[in-house]
Amino acid sequence: MRLGGLIICSVCFFDDVKGTKAIVKLIAQILAAIVVVKSGLIIDSIDIPFIKISSENELFYQIFTVCWIIGITNAMNLIDGLDGLSTGISIISCVSLLLIFSLNGSPIVSIILITALCGSLVGFLPYNFNPAKTFIGDTGSNFLGYCLSIISILGIAKTYTAIVIVAPLIVLALPLFDTIFAIFRRLIHGKSLKAIIEPDAGHLHHKMLQKGFTQKQAVLIMYGLTATLGMFAIILMESGIWKALSFALIIIVIIAMGYKEFFKQRLLEDTEVEKEKTDS
Numbered sequence: 001m002r003l004g005g006l007i008i009c010s011v012c013f014f015d016d017v018k019g020t021k022a023i024v025k026l027i028a029q030i031l032a033a034i035v036v037v038k039s040g041l042i043i044d045s046i047d048i049p050f051i052k053i054s055s056e057n058e059l060f061y062q063i064f065t066v067c068w069i070i071g072i073t074n075a076m077n078l079i080d081g082l083d084g085l086s087t088g089i090s091i092i093s094c095v096s097l098l099l100i101f102s103l104n105g106s107p108i109v110s111i112i113l114i115t116a117l118c119g120s121l122v123g124f125l126p127y128n129f130n131p132a133k134t135f136i137g138d139t140g141s142n143f144l145g146y147c148l149s150i151i152s153i154l155g156i157a158k159t160y161t162a163i164v165i166v167a168p169l170i171v172l173a174l175p176l177f178d179t180i181f182a183i184f185r186r187l188i189h190g191k192s193l194k195a196i197i198e199p200d201a202g203h204l205h206h207k208m209l210q211k212g213f214t215q216k217q218a219v220l221i222m223y224g225l226t227a228t229l230g231m232f233a234i235i236l237m238e239s240g241i242w243k244a245l246s247f248a249l250i251i252i253v254i255i256a257m258g259y260k261e262f263f264k265q266r267l268l269e270d271t272e273v274e275k276e277k278t279d280s
Contacts, residue, residue: 004032008073008146012139022197025138026070029146033069036150037062043153069149075175076145077138078182081205084129085219086141087121089175089226093148094118096171096230100237101155110154117147130215148172170233174226178204 011028014020042058042065080086098114100106121144127134136144152168169176182203186196208218228251236244 004035004150005143005146007032007035008142009139012137012142016137016139022199025142026197029070029073029142030066032073032146033066036069037065041065041150041153043068043156065153068153069146071176071179072149072152072172073142073145075172075179076148077141078179078203079175079205080136080138080141081203082130082215082219083132083135084125085205085222086144086175087125087128087136088219088223090144090148091118091121091125092223092226092230093171094121096227096233097148097152097155097168099230099234100167100171103234103238104155106155110151113147113151113154117144117151130219145175167233167237170236171226171230173229174204174222 007028011020011025015025042061044061076086076090079089094114094117098111098118101111101114124134124136128136152172156168182200183196185202186198186200189200205218205222208221209215213221228248232244232248235247
């Protein structure tokens, strides 16, 4: 884990200072993931509700683990587009995973590591929140994703309960969804595999800014979405699918009402501005 982190931080630090091609960072992520797998840390069971993947081939699980680490690492990197966004989402994810690990009786090392990561981020967030005094950069966002991916594997190690295994997927669903959507969007628009690693302005936080939300509003809304997903995962593990779905339904109704009120207020403000222009 330390060697892999050193590889990622070294390449990303060079990228922050001098700039480097996206493919170079991807190669560094692959190497870091392979280091972790070769050290013996792998996801050795894939048991998602309604989908059970069974394989005796160790290579299959090794490749899946490499993809998991690269996916989470890139997810945190790609969502880092606004001040405090990736830091805050990581804190909420850490708290959610800490509760899940504690309730599940996960290995103590995963609980210690997720607590340490959360504590360090809580101390950093005041300086990173809008308007930011300190920026996390590619080095920080990649390292955060790398740490979260590995700690989540440690937390579900030797656990064969489907809900516990799928919990990290739910907690990290927001950055993962943003990454998956970005891959398909870039493939469709760029019409080539090379387009996947090319940056664009189509991420979720970009869409929210285009809708008229301020940076702080967009960040706080995405914090709320991440916290909701974390609570959903915890309720799912502790109380079952129906209570978790009931909680999700209540949140959806609240979000819909708030969304409606926000744009009603925006419409009133725009109308007043137009009226002032007309009067002048």
